[in-house]
Amino acid sequence: MAWTGQQRVERVVEYGGYISIQPRAGYAAEVTESLRRCPTVGENVNVFLKEDVPEAFHYRAHRLILEIVVIAKEGYMIRPPQTAYSVPESVGSYEGNHGFDNTNGRNPDMRAVLYAVGPYFAQGVRAGVVEQVDVYNLLCRSLHLQCHANNGTLAHVEPFFRPGVPLETGTSFRHGVPLGALMFAVSALLFL
Template sequence: MDWILPLLLSLSCAAGVPLSRAASGQRNRLLLISFDGFRWDYDRDVETPHLDQLGREGVRAKYISPPMLTMTSPSHFTTISGRWVEDHEVVHNMMYNAKTNLKLPHQKTLTRSEWWDNGVLPLWITAQNQGLKTGSFYFPGGAVNYGGQAVNRVVVEDPRPANETEWKQNIDTVLSWFSEEDFHLVTLYFGEPDRVGHQKGPDHPDRKTMIRLIDRTIGYLRESIARLHLSDSLNVILTSDHGMTTVKKRPEVEELVLNKYLNLVKLNSFEILDYGGFGILTPRPGKEQDVFDALSKAPNLTVYKKNEFPESFHLAKSKRLPPIVVVADLGFNLNSRFIVYVNKGDHGFHNSEMDMKTIFWAVGPDFKKNFLSEPFDSIHIYPLMCKVLQIDPAPHNGSLSVTEKLLLLHGGCQRYRVSVALLLTLLCSLALI
């Protein structure tokens, strides 16, 4: 029977999983982490030893492209659902109703199911329906119900700025869900470096300080994973929702005040136009062309009729978006009526702009080592996560062919994991005869 052990090792390697896990039929787990507003190049001008090590021990993309819109809620829900914004309909950070003029800020939307639950199932619910245990810590969209179903474990985002100690405590909590309660999927969200990017601008020294803090946090995460003996079973994906750019202000540029080009009161019944680089308008009946023509004369922006969106936007089918959408040129904030705008950095601009690109790292037992991927769209993260979790995805717009090359298991190998596990069990039994 001397041939059995080499054969077992060979089959385990072919399956791409540790021998003990292949034989037992266990599946690896996944921790998805988002650092809000982490631009693709933020680690280029700061020493980040832990992120560098993450890249050597796992995979990294040169950058990834968020969906249109390059905003927190729409982008996060595309990542967790694999659907374009026009399909999942979370079209803004604010919850709004153009008919009633309701406008709710981002924080208040986080527990409003009617804003998020539009018939698209996020990964938490799809995984739970296939027997997995899931949790969400601060992650946008995690604290509501989908068709009456809630995520197994939820902690709603605390809007107050957190310190390094609290970040470590959050990591301890999330990892305990894996180590003590056998969770399969957990999503973890951090509100930085978005806050500092808005308040100080992406080029400010405080942004660099924040990236150093994030790097130390990743170091603490990796140390904790090893201490809890999760290294062989837990995959970690680290990503973000959008980038950040410096807002152009007077006296360098003339601020975009759209009320100078059209009478908002007379021509519009609803608008959100003081929110970074993206704005929406509902013209009064019969005034759509007048609004379009007036805004077309304004500098440093592009105005679109919703039904004439470029196909690459993947927004035209949205029932929730108003008829007129405005996208400012990079760095020009959309201001409607001389509203005081204090942000020194912002997003919401065209997702083709490099300042809107963001990050992707991944490490764990299912990922290659020291692998640099070409850029890809964030929508393709969803089928990758389903592959790692070994679940059947819900309908989605991503493609596994884009991200499968990041895995140790790709092509046909993964399909035989269960069969190999059964064969290993049989051979182990024979070895005892």
């Protein structure tokens, strides 16, 4: 890539299906336009200012999202800046990447499989599409916790549960394990 905007960019996070860029103060528009016009890059990615990211992505309101979001188009991936490869590069033999747009039926290969097993889940249920934003509701419901406001929909995961399982609230898990200990264990597993 011919663009040498290092002094205009503070930080680049992620790679693969998307990256986030934090430009130096006052350079957001310049960096965005440079990426959009860059030969062999601009036509293979969508570049958004944070506030312009499509609502369907649920990826623009959080304080940790950087000012510019670059999303690779289908068939392309974005390499980390320390590699000697072009940005973006055709995925070709790089199978198994994730982070590509799967909203509204796009890129069906980006779908995941959700298995729900436990004392509150119905057996043999095959549900329709469950969005990633619905998983929080599934976890809260299965742990008998009241969900905070979120972008998911409880009705999308309700078919997974046995009929008659009440939605309870409380601070401990069914078998007396303190909820804090359970959440610590789940968090530890996620970071392994």
